[in-house]
Amino acid sequence: MTKRGIKDVAQRAGVAVGTVSRVLNEHPSVNADVRARVKAVIAELGYRPDPFARSMRSKVSRLIGIVIPDLTNPFFAELVQCAERAAADHSHNVIFMSSFDDAVKEADRLAQLAGRKVDGIIIVPCNSPHSIKAPKGLPLITVDRLLADHPGVAADNRGGARIAVDYLAKLGHRRIACIAGPAGSRPAEDRLQGYLDVMTTLPQGRAKIEPLFVNAAFDYESGRAAGAFLLARPRDERPTAIFASSDQQAIGCLRAANDLGIPIPAGLSVVGFDGIPLSNLITPRLTTIVQPMAQIAEAAISSLLGRRDMPEVGKPDLFQCELAIRESSAAPLLEPTAVAAR
Amino acid sequence: MTKRGIKDVAQRAGVAVGTVSRVLNEHPSVNADVRARVKAVIAELGYRPDPFARSMRSKVSRLIGIVIPDLTNPFFAELVQCAERAAADHSHNVIFMSSFDDAVKEADRLAQLAGRKVDGIIIVPCNSPHSIKAPKGLPLITVDRLLADHPGVAADNRGGARIAVDYLAKLGHRRIACIAGPAGSRPAEDRLQGYLDVMTTLPQGRAKIEPLFVNAAFDYESGRAAGAFLLARPRDERPTAIFASSDQQAIGCLRAANDLGIPIPAGLSVVGFDGIPLSNLITPRLTTIVQPMAQIAEAAISSLLGRRDMPEVGKPDLFQCELAIRESSAAPLLEPTAVAAR
DNA sequence: TTGAAAGCGCTAACAT
DNA sequence: ATGTTAGCGCTTTCAA
Numbered sequence: 001m002t003k004r005g006i007k008d009v010a011q012r013a014g015v016a017v018g019t020v021s022r023v024l025n026e027h028p029s030v031n032a033d034v035r036a037r038v039k040a041v042i043a044e045l046g047y048r049p050d051p052f053a054r055s056m057r058s059k060v061s062r063l064i065g066i067v068i069p070d071l072t073n074p075f076f077a078e079l080v081q082c083a084e085r086a087a088a089d090h091s092h093n094v095i096f097m098s099s100f101d102d103a104v105k106e107a108d109r110l111a112q113l114a115g116r117k118v119d120g121i122i123i124v125p126c127n128s129p130h131s132i133k134a135p136k137g138l139p140l141i142t143v144d145r146l147l148a149d150h151p152g153v154a155a156d157n158r159g160g161a162r163i164a165v166d167y168l169a170k171l172g173h174r175r176i177a178c179i180a181g182p183a184g185s186r187p188a189e190d191r192l193q194g195y196l197d198v199m200t201t202l203p204q205g206r207a208k209i210e211p212l213f214v215n216a217a218f219d220y221e222s223g224r225a226a227g228a229f230l231l232a233r234p235r236d237e238r239p240t241a242i243f244a245s246s247d248q249q250a251i252g253c254l255r256a257a258n259d260l261g262i263p264i265p266a267g268l269s270v271v272g273f274d275g276i277p278l279s280n281l282i283t284p285r286l287t288t289i290v291q292p293m294a295q296i297a298e299a300a301i302s303s304l305l306g307r308r309d310m311p312e313v314g315k316p317d318l319f320q321c322e323l324a325i326r327e328s329s330a331a332p333l334l335e336p337t338a339v340a341a342r
Numbered sequence: 343m344t345k346r347g348i349k350d351v352a353q354r355a356g357v358a359v360g361t362v363s364r365v366l367n368e369h370p371s372v373n374a375d376v377r378a379r380v381k382a383v384i385a386e387l388g389y390r391p392d393p394f395a396r397s398m399r400s401k402v403s404r405l406i407g408i409v410i411p412d413l414t415n416p417f418f419a420e421l422v423q424c425a426e427r428a429a430a431d432h433s434h435n436v437i438f439m440s441s442f443d444d445a446v447k448e449a450d451r452l453a454q455l456a457g458r459k460v461d462g463i464i465i466v467p468c469n470s471p472h473s474i475k476a477p478k479g480l481p482l483i484t485v486d487r488l489l490a491d492h493p494g495v496a497a498d499n500r501g502g503a504r505i506a507v508d509y510l511a512k513l514g515h516r517r518i519a520c521i522a523g524p525a526g527s528r529p530a531e532d533r534l535q536g537y538l539d540v541m542t543t544l545p546q547g548r549a550k551i552e553p554l555f556v557n558a559a560f561d562y563e564s565g566r567a568a569g570a571f572l573l574a575r576p577r578d579e580r581p582t583a584i585f586a587s588s589d590q591q592a593i594g595c596l597r598a599a600n601d602l603g604i605p606i607p608a609g610l611s612v613v614g615f616d617g618i619p620l621s622n623l624i625t626p627r628l629t630t631i632v633q634p635m636a637q638i639a640e641a642a643i644s645s646l647l648g649r650r651d652m653p654e655v656g657k658p659d660l661f662q663c664e665l666a667i668r669e670s671s672a673a674p675l676l677e678p679t680a681v682a683a684r
Numbered sequence: 685t686t687g688a689a690a691g692c693g694c695t696a697a698c699a700t
Numbered sequence: 701a702t703g704t705t706a707g708c709g710c711t712t713t714c715a716a
Binding site (some may be wrong): 005006007017018021022024025049050052053054055056057058 | 692693694695696
Binding site (some may be wrong): 016017018019022029031053058 | 701702703704705707708709710
């Protein structure tokens, strides 16, 4: 099978190259029979338009760039996977790049993507306090870690946290602690806020209800340490439930409880956040707030491609989270209210 | 900053476009001073050659395609991350695609990459018994899951397994069990073989030494189940050490031990395989065989780009693994030899 | 060593 | 509705 160009197709079909091009681009003004004939020839010849020649003229690359801080984070890995699927659904391919959470590398990657003339960029900005210089004229959308001066889509972190804490409260828990994320992280702060929202509106019984939280990085080990800290207090002051700001933290916290011989969920309920695949694979399976990653990724891609309104700057599109009740949570052993009444 | 083309550079530098092109491509026959002047102008104008125009003529895209079954697997995520870094080191970008372990999708992705005229393809084939139709004329290399009819690079799985079991044996363990990977998986079989290699050469003491292994998927839950199975036997027949074929399995196995109240490493040593980041974040930190992912990825990229010989078909390049001794392993409580001698 | 010019394969503007 | 043609921005002969 030798090299086929648009000319060969045109010649074989007895039409001009322009017509073939129109067929290729689904241009309306082509007679049905001509279109059919051309398509037949295309199939017959196994012709595939050269994407470079195409992009050079049309300024459309059918390429989406995605820049994330670290693929080792399962949450980002899932995002990338979902984004690729969404892009494929729209006949686009994905150029993947990692910024290693380094603002300099991030800027470089962005410039490269601009050079590649990608049709849009999805970015999870790195954590250093900075903003991004979006190549102008190139649609860019932030995901998860929102930036004030760029459009963004994310989970409704605050709302999700409320759902989690609300659930624990309804189960009867009152001493609910929170492993908050790292200070300065937007998602972390939103989740903490959601926790506080619920805690401050809980009906005050005989036992005083006070929010109790500790900041920690989003990873497993930090979660374990934070959990150990929260659980290292006299039994009657010890939290009966912990809301962690990430699944990794929650899993670490499970470990801390285990180290102290606290049974799950009998002695302690733990709820995570994110809904990473691992959360449903461990024992006990983790009750968690699952982010609608597929929806988030789909929204980001659609917005970039103009098939959907771009979120306004300052008004990110937020997607509702869902509570997945699994094995790490249950009603507390002793109803604190009952105890207080005795 | 308006649109800059090669013409602007040529004009500003007082040379012909051809000369600028030669400078751009490091062509030798350009006077040093001319080259310097042109480079200065390029920098001054912030000129960036259009990759499409470039590729259209040169048939080189500076793009590498990578197809993996599932990014949710932390091992593959690390591979992708390493590959992207290696590609970036060679001024290439990476088009990422997921096959979702589906041979049909895989073939489709491959065709797309061929259409994109990528300079090479890295693929972790999906598990179904099949082979891959590599677009001819396009360098393709398999990683991890090797295929008999394509060049490949991977860790020396058999050697790595030997190191692990050898280490356990030297520690004094004799009842060493193995959580093998899924049957049919090439890496799984190689690792099991390594385990058997060592077990069959262990000096037979008074206590009979027999290999004991059970197949399981590579994930956490399968590892937990397999661990529970292996540990559910009378104490004096129970393995004192378990070699798992993946870190995820090992972590699941740790959990199984924990459920049975077996202390780690006092009551049981566990060694994993892969060296995923999580392995060093959990408690206890997991002793494991770490694959040189960066090296493997670098080798794959270099081979594709012709900066290094492509591995021969049937003779994959194998990279030595390293033992990372951490907290999940130790000498057995009672030296079996001593016991036998008593 | 350098310049001039011919395309690469396609799209889009213009002509019919 | 279809044909014709001028480039897109670059690389690469071919001359000089």
